[in-house]
Amino acid sequence: xxxxxxxxxxxxxxxxxxxxxxxxxxxxxxxxxxxxxxxxxxxxxxxxxxxxxxxxxxxxxxxxxxxxxxxxxxxxxxxxxxxxxxxxxxxxxxxxxxxxxxxxxxxxxxxxxxxxxxxxxxxxxxxxxxxxxxxxxxxxxxxxxxxxxxxxxxxxxxxxxxxxxxxxxxxxxxxxxxxxxxxxxxxxxxxxxxxxxxxxxxxxxxxxxxxxxxxxxxxxxxxxxxxxxxxxxxxxxxxxxxxxxxxxxxxxxxxxxxxxxxxxxxxxxxx
Amino acid sequence: xxxxxxxxxxxxxxxxxxxxxxxxxxxxxxxxxxxxxxxxxxxxxxxxxxxxxxxxxxxxxxxxxxxxxxxxxxxxxxxxxxxxxxxxxxxxxxxxxxxxxxxxxxxxxxxxxxxxxxxxxxxxxxxxxxxxxxxxxxxxxxxxxxxxxxxxxxxxxxxxxxxxxxxxxxxxxxxxxxxxxxxxxxxxxxxxxxxxxxxxxxxxxxxxxxxxxxxxxxxxxxxxxxxxxxxxxxxxxxxxxxxxxxxxxxxxxxxxxxxxxxxxxxxxxxxxxxxxxxxxxxxxxxxxxxxxxxxxxxxxxxxxxxxxxxxxxx
Numbered sequence: 001x002x003x004x005x006x007x008x009x010x011x012x013x014x015x016x017x018x019x020x021x022x023x024x025x026x027x028x029x030x031x032x033x034x035x036x037x038x039x040x041x042x043x044x045x046x047x048x049x050x051x052x053x054x055x056x057x058x059x060x061x062x063x064x065x066x067x068x069x070x071x072x073x074x075x076x077x078x079x080x081x082x083x084x085x086x087x088x089x090x091x092x093x094x095x096x097x098x099x100x101x102x103x104x105x106x107x108x109x110x111x112x113x114x115x116x117x118x119x120x121x122x123x124x125x126x127x128x129x130x131x132x133x134x135x136x137x138x139x140x141x142x143x144x145x146x147x148x149x150x151x152x153x154x155x156x157x158x159x160x161x162x163x164x165x166x167x168x169x170x171x172x173x174x175x176x177x178x179x180x181x182x183x184x185x186x187x188x189x190x191x192x193x194x195x196x197x198x199x200x201x202x203x204x205x206x207x208x209x210x211x212x213x214x215x216x217x218x219x220x221x222x223x224x225x226x227x228x229x230x231x232x233x234x235x236x237x238x239x240x241x242x243x244x245x246x247x248x249x250x251x252x253x254x255x256x257x258x259x260x261x262x263x264x265x266x267x268x269x270x271x
Numbered sequence: 272x273x274x275x276x277x278x279x280x281x282x283x284x285x286x287x288x289x290x291x292x293x294x295x296x297x298x299x300x301x302x303x304x305x306x307x308x309x310x311x312x313x314x315x316x317x318x319x320x321x322x323x324x325x326x327x328x329x330x331x332x333x334x335x336x337x338x339x340x341x342x343x344x345x346x347x348x349x350x351x352x353x354x355x356x357x358x359x360x361x362x363x364x365x366x367x368x369x370x371x372x373x374x375x376x377x378x379x380x381x382x383x384x385x386x387x388x389x390x391x392x393x394x395x396x397x398x399x400x401x402x403x404x405x406x407x408x409x410x411x412x413x414x415x416x417x418x419x420x421x422x423x424x425x426x427x428x429x430x431x432x433x434x435x436x437x438x439x440x441x442x443x444x445x446x447x448x449x450x451x452x453x454x455x456x457x458x459x460x461x462x463x464x465x466x467x468x469x470x471x472x473x474x475x476x477x478x479x480x481x482x483x484x485x486x487x488x489x490x491x492x493x494x495x496x497x498x499x500x501x502x503x504x505x506x507x508x509x510x511x512x513x514x515x516x517x518x519x520x521x522x523x524x525x526x527x528x529x530x531x532x533x534x535x536x537x538x539x540x541x542x543x544x545x546x547x548x549x550x551x552x553x554x555x556x557x558x559x560x561x562x563x564x565x566x567x568x569x570x571x572x573x574x575x576x577x578x579x580x581x582x583x584x585x
Binding site: 113117 | 286411412414421423428521526529563564567
């Protein structure tokens with residue numbers, strides 16, 4: 001095992017663990033304001049200090065992890081659930097008109113600046129976590145569709161697929177029973193990468209006020225709140241940013257590590 | 272080449288048509304109608320009627336779409352409801368902040384990424400490679416708006432080298448550039464990290480090619496082979512990414528402009544969103560999408576011009 005994979009998995013598990021743990025226990029109620037206790041530096045009672053309303057930052061990071069992970073994971077879910085079948089279908093009907101339409105459609109979504117469209121969607125339908133999920137998820141669809149198709153195409157030429165066809169299996173059954181299991185590893189790696197991109201995207205959207213709305217905690221909005229306080233209480237701005245950085249870094253390292261693990265041929269020296 | 276260009280041109284036009292349809296319909300599916308959305312629930316009936324006719328809402332959908340598109344083609348983006356001025360004027364004022372910012376960031380990103388990528392590839396597996404790759408991992412993971420805040424904290428608040436935000440205009444170009452420096456660095460950093468990684472992997476691909484072995488065999492040192500043959504060929508995929516990054520930078524500027532209080536398109540779009548000025552939102556979004564699609568098209572064409580293999584494949 002490479003150190004990158006270990007560090008990455010460790011970081012990812014910490015944040016995912018914090019998110020799950022927050023359902024059982026958090027140090028302080030994040031909706032209870034305690035103004036007299038505001039902007040405290042990290043101390044024994046408040047491990048990461050308090051914000052401008054006197055809320056415990058560590059508790060908010062735990063609750064924010066929940067939001068970030070939920071939004072990013074569901075957005076990956078949208079990409080997988082719609083993108084993978086599209087890619088499988090395209091590969092099964094390679095060269096057909098439908099294949100062409102699906103792939104050109106993907107190109108089109110790729111050509112859109114995702115942030116601008118996310119802003120448009122949330123501007124029109126109102127800022128909310130659900131709209132953020134949809135806005136991020138839409139751009140995951142072509143990623144998974146393309147990858148699935150590209151990975152499935154060479155498989156269709158293989159002998160074991162030919163035997164399956166000789167047995168009389170339909171294209172749909174072959175896709176599900178033989179192609180899909182062979183590309184699962186690739187999907188896991190890509191899923192990890194898209195997950196990390198989703199965390200960043202959620203943070204950006206909630207930073208500009210278009211993500212999860214108060215009182216739901218989110219790392220992006222913690223940063224937005226901290227912006228005017230950065231000179232008097234730097235820790236309020238440093239902590240949520242570090243949380244995003246470490247979570248994304250962890251997922252990226254884990255994704256790279258998994259790729260090397262699953263495919264020894266490209267062992268760790270390219271991108 | 273002509274056939275390839277025509278093919279790309281066709282898909283460019285299709286992309287633009289679909290993009291305009293998507294943006295138009297997103298605005299259309301607003302609950303109620305756009306006029307009542309913009310004016311809120313307390314709007315007076317006559318104001319509502321005035322806005323409806325101003326926006327052409329009393330006309331059929333198809334007519335409205337074509338009016339909008341034909342207007343766009345003629346540079347007429349309609350009138351802003353809140354600013355009471357033509358949207359094209361609002362945009363042309365602000366593009367002189369957003370566009371230089373994107374270009375500045377692109378230059379910085381390239382200046383950082385090229386040496387870093389080349390150094391990492393030439394010292395593959397060595398200490399500088401590991402350091403650079405580690406730095407790029409961080410660069411990719413840092414949210415750029417947070418990085419911007421940290422830079423404001425260090426360079427504006429503590430060291431006082433730069434102002435924390437605002438834009439003095441271009442009457443003094445040096446001051447203008449100076450006030451765009453921190454925003455451009457924050458925009459450029461993640462892109463530089465991505466670009467450096469691509470530069471490195473593209474170079475490594477080239478270094479394992481036969482023509483490099485030939486160059487080495489005829490007596491070139493590793494460094495000479497790298498500079499004279501590998502870098503030049505490795506640049507082709509890198510240039511495509513630079514093209515794509517330009518659009519990221521233009522769109523990504525939306526958030527960075529907020530942090531540094533820069534009067535660019537990003538500020539315009541957010542003010543328009545909070546004022547529910549859909550005419551402005553619609554036009555600015557369309558302009559950004561249009562620019563991105565055009566830039567991608569230009570990159571594809573440039574790519575094919577440089578690399579003839581691509582034309583045949585297409």
